[in-house]
Amino acid sequence: MSEKARGRPRAYDPEVALWQALETFWANGFSRTSLDALAAATGMNRPSLYAAFGDKKSLYLKSFECFAGQLHAALDNAAHSEAPLEATLRDFYRDAIEIYMSGPDGPRGCFIICTAPAEAAMDADIRAALKAALAEIDKGLEVPFAKAKAEGRLPPDADTAALARLAASVLHSLAVRARAGETKEALHALARQTVQSLC
Amino acid sequence: MSEKARGRPRAYDPEVALWQALETFWANGFSRTSLDALAAATGMNRPSLYAAFGDKKSLYLKSFECFAGQLHAALDNAAHSEAPLEATLRDFYRDAIEIYMSGPDGPRGCFIICTAPAEAAMDADIRAALKAALAEIDKGLEVPFAKAKAEGRLPPDADTAALARLAASVLHSLAVRARAGETKEALHALARQTVQSLC
DNA sequence: ATGATTTTTTGCGAATTGGTACAAAAATGT
């Protein structure tokens, strides 16, 4: 894999720099994040940032995809769970809440749900990325519902796609509520009621 | 009411100017909206804007409260509805979707849900306004659930506060989904499933 | 008319924005 590095070696690992940029966008949103802030967060100077990731929006979209990758892993985890639907959904929400409530300067919610919508109305690229991410959540959550239906643990006429979209909607709200400052207990109660109402 | 106007009369109606500013924030979010854009939208020049509404954040918060007033009216409407819970909730979602999908340049979702979270992590004032607005939605939607429970149309052990928060969560998601470009039919289907699952 | 009062208008200014040109630095290959 690693060929001989030809020129001057990179002073920073692109992967960790991308994650540091992601954290900055996550806390401040796209428009409020300056290139200076990104440079400070990554320890890189602006030209290096530009060479490595392109312009500001390109870096935001790369951060977006990085976060979407984490999300994809969590959805895959839920999709391949052997546990019953109730437990799968409960654990999925529990893990999400843990992430949404974490953060060095207080709860940050979800990178995607909390930073993309503000830009989505006027920026077609961010809107497309957001729409795709929402669709992936919907699709990913449908798997455990479809499984439960196939096993007869849901009514035969249950619309698993619609139920998954409803379950995803609660995830969106958890993200916003966490960032608004609701308590972890309030979020868990919402997750509990959701599991009870949908399973 | 109208006392004798002392000095030079105002060239613009503060109420319509506030609404025009709101529309600008709604489309672009807080950080992406410049004072120049606000001045262009309202037809006022910057010092007049400043004299009438204070600085940029103050104007945003006034716009926020203006939108929250509309929201409050919709919640009041639902709270005082004589119709059964299913119809009340269905109509509430229908009206919301209508607003979320409207907009001169495409769907804008909800002013509060789509513009406040991005700023909420780093701005305590906006975070507080967002948290209060979310709480008002939760409280407002609890009324029809509590009514239905009192009339025996919900199980006696139903947690109406938790159900209302779940119903509110779908509203949040509808706002994001609309702004992401989902179709009106998809949103209505989500609302339909929600009514079915919760009532 | 004249003065008082309020708003609008013009223009400014200090700071920040995203983005880039260019030279110095640090590695490899010959």
Added chain:
DNA sequence: ACATTTTTGTACCAATTCGCAAAAAATCAT
């Protein structure tokens, strides 16, 4: 050693940002 290659660092640019000071305009009171 010397040239090549890639990245870093410094400095800069044009444009935009928010906010304000000061003058001009439009009304009312006398």
